[in-house]
Amino acid sequence: xxxxxxxxxxxxxxxxxxxxxxxxxxxxxxxxxxxxxxxxxxxxxxxxxxxxxxxxxxxxxxxxxxxxxxxxxxxxxxxxxxxxxxxxxxxxxxxxxxxxxxxxxxxxxxxxxxxxxxxxxxxxxxxxxxxxxxxxxxxxxxxxxxxxxxxxxxxxxxxxxxxxxxxxxxxxxxxxxxxxxxxxxxxxxxxxxxxxxxxxxxxxxxxxxxxxxxxxxxxxxxxxxxxxxxxxxxxxxxxxxxxxxxxxxxxxxxxxxxxxxxxxxxxxxxxxx
Amino acid sequence: xxxxxxxxxxxxxxxxxxxxxxxxxxxxxxxxxxxxxxxxxxxxxxxxxxxxxxxxxxxxxxxxxxxxxxxxxxxxxxxxxxxxxxxxxxxxxxxxxxxxxxxxxxxxxxxxxxxxxxxxxxxxxxxxxxxxxxxxxxxxxxxxxxxxxxxxxxxxxxxxxxxxxxxxxxxxxxxxxxxxxxxxxxxxxxxxxxxxxxxxxxxxxxxxxxxxxxxxxxxxxxxxxxxxxxxxxxxxxxxxxxxxxxxxxxxxxxxxxxxxxxxxxxxxxxxxxxxxxxxxxxxxxxxxxxxxxxxxxxxxxxxxxxxxxxxxxxxxxxxxxxxxxxxxxxxxxxxxxxxxxxxxxxx
Numbered sequence: 001x002x003x004x005x006x007x008x009x010x011x012x013x014x015x016x017x018x019x020x021x022x023x024x025x026x027x028x029x030x031x032x033x034x035x036x037x038x039x040x041x042x043x044x045x046x047x048x049x050x051x052x053x054x055x056x057x058x059x060x061x062x063x064x065x066x067x068x069x070x071x072x073x074x075x076x077x078x079x080x081x082x083x084x085x086x087x088x089x090x091x092x093x094x095x096x097x098x099x100x101x102x103x104x105x106x107x108x109x110x111x112x113x114x115x116x117x118x119x120x121x122x123x124x125x126x127x128x129x130x131x132x133x134x135x136x137x138x139x140x141x142x143x144x145x146x147x148x149x150x151x152x153x154x155x156x157x158x159x160x161x162x163x164x165x166x167x168x169x170x171x172x173x174x175x176x177x178x179x180x181x182x183x184x185x186x187x188x189x190x191x192x193x194x195x196x197x198x199x200x201x202x203x204x205x206x207x208x209x210x211x212x213x214x215x216x217x218x219x220x221x222x223x224x225x226x227x228x229x230x231x232x233x234x235x236x237x238x239x240x241x242x243x244x245x246x247x248x249x250x251x252x253x254x255x256x257x258x259x260x261x262x263x264x265x266x267x268x269x270x271x272x273x
Numbered sequence: 274x275x276x277x278x279x280x281x282x283x284x285x286x287x288x289x290x291x292x293x294x295x296x297x298x299x300x301x302x303x304x305x306x307x308x309x310x311x312x313x314x315x316x317x318x319x320x321x322x323x324x325x326x327x328x329x330x331x332x333x334x335x336x337x338x339x340x341x342x343x344x345x346x347x348x349x350x351x352x353x354x355x356x357x358x359x360x361x362x363x364x365x366x367x368x369x370x371x372x373x374x375x376x377x378x379x380x381x382x383x384x385x386x387x388x389x390x391x392x393x394x395x396x397x398x399x400x401x402x403x404x405x406x407x408x409x410x411x412x413x414x415x416x417x418x419x420x421x422x423x424x425x426x427x428x429x430x431x432x433x434x435x436x437x438x439x440x441x442x443x444x445x446x447x448x449x450x451x452x453x454x455x456x457x458x459x460x461x462x463x464x465x466x467x468x469x470x471x472x473x474x475x476x477x478x479x480x481x482x483x484x485x486x487x488x489x490x491x492x493x494x495x496x497x498x499x500x501x502x503x504x505x506x507x508x509x510x511x512x513x514x515x516x517x518x519x520x521x522x523x524x525x526x527x528x529x530x531x532x533x534x535x536x537x538x539x540x541x542x543x544x545x546x547x548x549x550x551x552x553x554x555x556x557x558x559x560x561x562x563x564x565x566x567x568x569x570x571x572x573x574x575x576x577x578x579x580x581x582x583x584x585x586x587x588x589x590x591x592x593x594x595x596x597x598x599x600x601x602x603x604x605x606x607x608x609x610x611x612x613x614x615x616x617x618x619x620x
Contacts, residue, residue, distance in 0.1 A: 165361065165363055167359050167360075167361060167363035168363050168365060170328075170330055170350070170357075170359070170363065171357070171359055171363035171364075171365070172365075172376070173329075173330075173349070173350040173351045174328060174350050174351070174355075174356055174357045174425075175351075175356065175376050175377040175380060175424065175425075175428065176351045176377050176380045176381060176428065177351055177376075177380045178349075178351050181380055185376075185379075185380075186365060189367045189368075190365075190366070190367055
């Protein structure tokens, strides 16, 4: 606990070395993946790379299978995120505002998909879809991804709600605003950054999801699925790395942004209770 | 001060129960137009629930509430001509001070220029000139309180509800704001319904006050009336200091074995064996303790026949030179009979 406070004791040399080691172990492989995207060698991974080129970015962009996978990933991520924003916010609002029978149970059920192993969610969804004879489509993927996207939005928005005084809503109504006006002028501005952060996290999660996707995709390939199949039977190896670089960027940037968004607003939203 | 004609607010047999708890239990009263009316009581006595019933955040289980002669059953808060100053101010954190103040006008689609003008006027009224662009988070507690007041008053409600608005302020600021609120109320001429648990606040500001206990009103009246003639033991004890006389002391000083209340400052201390003036009751005892309080001192007297009385004396002479007040001194206490107030059991 003490080391987390600003004026805690200085870390010893051993601890520093261990920390550095862990950070390197975790992140050097990432750098190497990125490096290989620029290699001229296309059959195998060679270190150090025999030569530097940016041609694979153009090649990757031209490939029909890459484009199709990218488009599917973006589509599924966007729809699942949009659905999660609406449903997650509504669920958070209900749990925050009112006490009702089964409130705790609903709260638990909402969080469950993120606690359950993805493979369980995937298998159960697949068997349900099988039973109901729902053919695999973009929508089965959207349903699968929405299960964990909702959790992220729900958690973010509920945390914000809990730091928001209920009296704000009463104050708004007292000053003449009806429910819709209160939603627009008071509630949404107050949870805007939480929505943005939750939405970006949800999209990032969806964009690199593999397990639930495997069970709900059928013959379709999202970007991560495409990468997996590419590892098994490679063709122009560095193209996979180019895609990997792209996936890192698309998932990393929103998560960093989401982190800063929720961090900076913590004080202002909480200051007035 | 109280206007003629239709009362601003009327409660008729209003009940509001939360499960087993009778938060408001058969409450009836009426508040005159333009009156400064306080609802005083300990926490959980039902005063805030009454305020929320007027605002429309709660609905009565039974009884009728009228605002300016109109039944408000089923009228939502945003359609009522009343505004509230909330206990924790409930300022919108994402808006500037000016936008907070203008909120009601913005909702009513008043043009921007007029909104701005009226907001600046209101900020002037509450002495916050020049703070239009600030954020609520940058203000002190006292300033936030003023913003909340301006935000409510700008809508020119016919009734302003204030829920312990000074509760979070320190003593000096609270006293200054008390005087200021009273001045503002006179300026704008709006009915103020003021909820507080601070009896000093209620006495100094109100035209009339209602004392709440366990969801019921124990007494309604002008401050001096409630203070001088408390109707019940509870009122006598809650509003100001009091000596509650029961048993022997009641029989001796009041004449009946009932309950009586005597304010400590209405008892005079005379030397032992002094002559009792006509119209006064008297009792003998010994000083048991003296507490110096600055402006006055509290003298505790052990009555010879048993029992204890508190006397508050003004420190007119100054210093600690209180001759004849040393503990153990024999004294004779005299009380004008009209100040011995019969009180009933609390309802």
